[in-house]
Amino acid sequence: MITCQAFRSRLEPGSTDVEVLEHLRSCDACLDHALQIDPDNFFRAIGGGELEPPGGVDAFASDVMSQIRMRQTEGSVARRFLIAPRRLAAAAAIVFAIGLSVVVYEKANKTAPVQVAAAARPAQLATKPVVETYDSKDATIVEVPTEGKNDPQVVMIFDESLPADL
Amino acid sequence: MAAELRLMIPTKESVEPDDRQLVQTIRNGEPEAFEQLVRRKTSKVYSLCYRIIGNAEDAKDISQLVFIKLWENLDKYDAAYAFDTWLYRMVTNVAIDFMRNKQSRDNAVNSNLRLVKTVTDAEQGVVVQRKEIENVFNAVSSVLSPKQKTIFVMREMDDLPSSEIARILGCRESTVRNHLFNARKLMQQQLKKRFPEYSRLWEERT
Numbered sequence: 476m477i478t479c480q481a482f483r484s485r486l487e488p489g490s491t492d493v494e495v496l497e498h499l500r501s502c503d504a505c506l507d508h509a510l511q512i513d514p515d516n517f518f519r520a521i522g523g524g525e526l527e528p529p530g531g532v533d534a535f536a537s538d539v540m541s542q543i544r545m546r547q548t549e550g551s552v553a554r555r556f557l558i559a560p561r562r563l564a565a566a567a568a569i570v571f572a573i574g575l576s577v578v579v580y581e582k583a584n585k586t587a588p589v590q591v592a593a594a595a596r597p598a599q600l601a602t603k604p605v606v607e608t609y610d611s612k613d614a615t616i617v618e619v620p621t622e623g624k625n626d627p628q629v630v631m632i633f634d635e636s637l638p639a640d641l
Numbered sequence: 642m643a644a645e646l647r648l649m650i651p652t653k654e655s656v657e658p659d660d661r662q663l664v665q666t667i668r669n670g671e672p673e674a675f676e677q678l679v680r681r682k683t684s685k686v687y688s689l690c691y692r693i694i695g696n697a698e699d700a701k702d703i704s705q706l707v708f709i710k711l712w713e714n715l716d717k718y719d720a721a722y723a724f725d726t727w728l729y730r731m732v733t734n735v736a737i738d739f740m741r742n743k744q745s746r747d748n749a750v751n752s753n754l755r756l757v758k759t760v761t762d763a764e765q766g767v768v769v770q771r772k773e774i775e776n777v778f779n780a781v782s783s784v785l786s787p788k789q790k791t792i793f794v795m796r797e798m799d800d801l802p803s804s805e806i807a808r809i810l811g812c813r814e815s816t817v818r819n820h821l822f823n824a825r826k827l828m829q830q831q832l833k834k835r836f837p838e839y840s841r842l843w844e845e846r847t
Contacts, residue, residue: 496800503771514842515797515825521775522798525684526691528701535687535701536679539708543675546709 479505488513496523611636660724667715675715679708685725686732692794693736693787695779699743707735729809733791740787777839781831789824792817 477485482498482505490496490513499509499516500523509516528535609616614634621628658666660681666674686707691700710731718727782790788810795801795809796817803821807814832840 491800491802493800506771510842517774517839517842518778518793518828519797520771521778522692522794523800524688526688527684528687528704529697530701532680532683535683535704536676539679539705540676542705542709543712 476501483508486512489515500524661720664715664718664720664724675712678711682708682728686728689729689732689794689799690736692798693733693791694739695782699739703736703739704732707732710735726805726808729795730811733795733809737787737791740790777832777836781828781835784827784831785824789820789827792820793824793828796821 477494477498479498479502482495482502485492485495486499486509496519498505499520506520509520609632611634613636614632617631617633619629619631660678663674663678663681667678683704687700687704690703690707691697694700694703707728711728714731718724782793785793792806792810795806796803801809803814803817806817810817829840829843832843
């Protein structure tokens with residue numbers, strides 16, 4: 476640190492000289508003189524120098540590191556909880572997809588016969604009408620004998636003039 | 642021979658990595674190096690926090706919070722910039738947030754405080770006076786906004802140039818100078834009102 480004499484000779488208003496400021500902040504004897512030269516030294520006098528936190532640097536650093544470790548542990552637990560819902564969501568999505576495909580499949584199976592039946596009925600009505608009477612010169616009609624009263628009677632008609640699909 | 646041997650023994654300065662190297666070591670997966678960084682920067686961070694906040698316990702809590710934030714954001718540090726500038730930015734952000742949340746409550750308490758000058762013997766008188774300046778500062782600086790106080794502390798007590806303060810706060814140098822001008826004006830008004838014996842210092846100059 477510079478001497479009081481050097482300080483007083485070098486001190487100027489608004490000085491940024493590191494040695495001058497160091498002296499200002501540590502020498503009580505020169506404080507009044509410094510304030511007379513520049514009143515702004517009033518607050519400047521309490522600056523400079525590095526302070527230590529209560530309990531010292533070692534205790535402070537240990538506190539910081541233990542808090543960081545604690546946060547890291549909390550973070551890993553939180554991440555684990557975060558992963559579980561993700562897995563649950565993925566499982567739910569798979570179950571939903573399977574369920575949906577089953578429903579669609581079943582719906583498709585139910586509707587297909589209905590569509591076929593609906594298509595077949597008008598075709599049956601249009602192309603194969605029930606023939607109750609038949610009269611033709613060229614036809615050969617054969618009645619198949621029945622075994623009981625409840626059996627339907629089958630009649631075979633052979634006629635070359637009839638359409639092929641009848 | 643002894644001199645040669647001395648040269649071969651690495652000195653503390655040559656072994657200790659600089660801030661950027663230390664950050665890189667932590668990023669490379671050596672979290673133990675962070676403790677070294679904390680020890681290195683504790684006094685710097687705590688001093689600034691204490692001068693901005695004006696309370697030892699709060700300053701300690703805020704300093705710890707700064708280092709936790711530093712740990713969480715270390716991967717965001719750009720080594721192209723000075724580490725201390727980045728660290729100071731973090732300190733000022735956390736301290737200003739704290740002050741904003743606490744200021745209204747503290748103002749009510751501080752406005753009722755009036756320092757009583759301690760009468761002591763000649764030897765102790767000057768020491769008490771220096772301590773009293775600290776108390777006066779804590780009292781009159783309560784009228785400043787958190788940003789004004791932060792700038793005033795960095796300029797007048799930490800001796801940082803306006804250009805560096807502007808870099809830390811991410812604003813223009815002219816903004817820093819304006820805040821400084823207003824801070825001085827407000828504090829002188831407060832001194833005149835509450836500590837006229839000290840405000841005479843400025844009046845005599847003008």
